Amino acid sequence: MSGPRFDELVATLRAPVPADQGFERRVIARIERARVVRRRWQVASGIATALLIGVLARQLGGDHATRVRFAFDAPAAASVTLVGDFNDWDRASTPLARGDGDRWEITLPLRSGVYRFAYLVDGETWAADPMAGHAPSDSDFGEPVSLLAVE
Amino acid sequence: MSRLSRWLTAAGSIALLGALLAVPAEAQDSRIRQRLDPATAGRVAALLDSARAQGLPTEPLVQKALEGESKGAPSSRIVAAVQALLSGLGQSRLSLGERASDDELVAGALWLRAGGAAGELARLRAGAPTRSLAVPLVVSADLVARGWPIREAFADVERLLEAGVTDRDFLSLRSQVDRAVMSGESVSDAVRREVSRLRPERQP
Numbered sequence: 395m396s397g398p399r400f401d402e403l404v405a406t407l408r409a410p411v412p413a414d415q416g417f418e419r420r421v422i423a424r425i426e427r428a429r430v431v432r433r434r435w436q437v438a439s440g441i442a443t444a445l446l447i448g449v450l451a452r453q454l455g456g457d458h459a460t461r462v463r464f465a466f467d468a469p470a471a472a473s474v475t476l477v478g479d480f481n482d483w484d485r486a487s488t489p490l491a492r493g494d495g496d497r498w499e500i501t502l503p504l505r506s507g508v509y510r511f512a513y514l515v516d517g518e519t520w521a522a523d524p525m526a527g528h529a530p531s532d533s534d535f536g537e538p539v540s541l542l543a544v545e
Numbered sequence: 546m547s548r549l550s551r552w553l554t555a556a557g558s559i560a561l562l563g564a565l566l567a568v569p570a571e572a573q574d575s576r577i578r579q580r581l582d583p584a585t586a587g588r589v590a591a592l593l594d595s596a597r598a599q600g601l602p603t604e605p606l607v608q609k610a611l612e613g614e615s616k617g618a619p620s621s622r623i624v625a626a627v628q629a630l631l632s633g634l635g636q637s638r639l640s641l642g643e644r645a646s647d648d649e650l651v652a653g654a655l656w657l658r659a660g661g662a663a664g665e666l667a668r669l670r671a672g673a674p675t676r677s678l679a680v681p682l683v684v685s686a687d688l689v690a691r692g693w694p695i696r697e698a699f700a701d702v703e704r705l706l707e708a709g710v711t712d713r714d715f716l717s718l719r720s721q722v723d724r725a726v727m728s729g730e731s732v733s734d735a736v737r738r739e740v741s742r743l744r745p746e747r748q749p
Contacts (some may be wrong), residue, residue: 427619479608482576483615507653508683520616525723527687534609534626535616541655543683545712 459503460544464511465522469496471515476500477513483513507544580611583603584664585620592627601634605654633657640666641678652682659686660695669699673706680712681705684719692732701740708744 468474476488480502490513499501499514513521521539527541574593577586589610596603609630613623636644637653640663647652653666669678683697705715718739723734 418690477615479605483608483611484736506648508611508648508655508679527683527690527719534629535613535618535622537573537616539612541683543652543680543712543716545680545716 406508414417458506461501462504462542463499463501463543464490464523465493465497465499465525466490466521467496468498468513468515468521471498473516474498475514475517476511476513479509480504480511485517504544505543506544509544511537511542512537512539550710577610580614580618583621585610585623588620588624589627592624592631596631596634599635601631601638602650604647605629605634605651631743632655636663637666639663641670645670646677646679648679649677649682652686654680654704655686656682659689661686661689662724664700669706672703676706677712678706681710681715684715687719688732688736691726693736694733697733698736701736705740705744710743714743 449506464476466474474490475485476490477483479484481488488500490500493499511523511524511526515521522538523540526545574590577589577593580586581589589606593603594608596606597685606627609627610623618626633654634650636657637650641653656666657663666678666682669681681702684731685693685702687694689698718736721739722732722735725738726732
């Protein structure tokens with residue numbers, strides 16, 4: 395490197411540079427924008443999380459359930475099943491157990507709501523629960539239906 | 546967190562939320578398709594779509610169809626029963642208002658099926674705008690089905706609601722009537738006595 399070139403370089407570096415008057419303002423504005431975006435993300439994440447928790451709670455049955463005991467007297471029956479709104483009217487999925495004597499029983503956790511149900515005796519005879527309400531729409535399918543309101 | 550991962554998280558959350566919200570409708574249709582013959586399932590699915598479009602609950606309609614299948618009812622009868630319930634739910638909402646819960650709509654449809662009038666539901670709602678009418682309507686529809694005269698039932702339920710009688714009181718009323726009927730009393734007499742007990746100042 396020759397002497398004059400070095401001097402020129404030093405002179406160039408020492409020369410005053412015109413100051414960017416808006417630089418500081420732009421940096422601060424950008425930091426502020428980043429803060430606002432982050433805050434919006436936090437709010438959006440909070441809302442999304444709350445929605446997800448609410449939906450999951452509903453899906454997983456977070457609602458309060460009451461244990462409801464069903465009992466039916468059928469001394470001559472070989473089997474009794476409970477069929478209704480709570481088991482998609484499945485004829486076989488909810489069998490009652492024979493308790494003491496002639497009584498068939500089962501206890502189910504049910505959420506608050508209005509339910510229609512009936513007993514199916516020996517897989518062929520439909521019977522209403524004598525201790526439950528009577529549905530006024532039995533005529534739909536010509537078989538007795540009981541009504542249950544769970545608080 | 547990088548911008549890309551933020552977007553992926555947001556997109557994933559929205560997709561998961563959508564999937565969770567979509568499950569009930571899919572599940573309902575799959576139950577119908579599995580249990581009913583294709584023609585009946587198609588007609589019931591159309592009624593479910595109609596209910597969804599009107600913002601009415603669809604699960605009671607699914608249960609009605611499954612009840613018919615479980616009892617071996619013919620297709621025409623299943624569709625007619627679901628159609629009748631859809632109509633009842635629609636009338637029930639017109640009377641009880643847009644904010645009525647699903648249980649109230651079902652109970653209102655039961656009340657109408659028992660012979661009650663839509664105007665009576667509207668009057669009960671006007672008298673009790675904030676409390677749920679589900680239990681009072683279910684209890685009264687049951688007792689009407691067993692012999693309580695419908696007009697008397699409406700007047701008594703209206704008075705009981707005015708008096709602030711609770712759901713538990715209505716359920717207790719039904720239990721007391723059951724006991725009285727088992728010992729030989731008529732439903733009407735037993736209800737009158739229980740209504741008087743709950744609301745001693747009842748007017749004739």
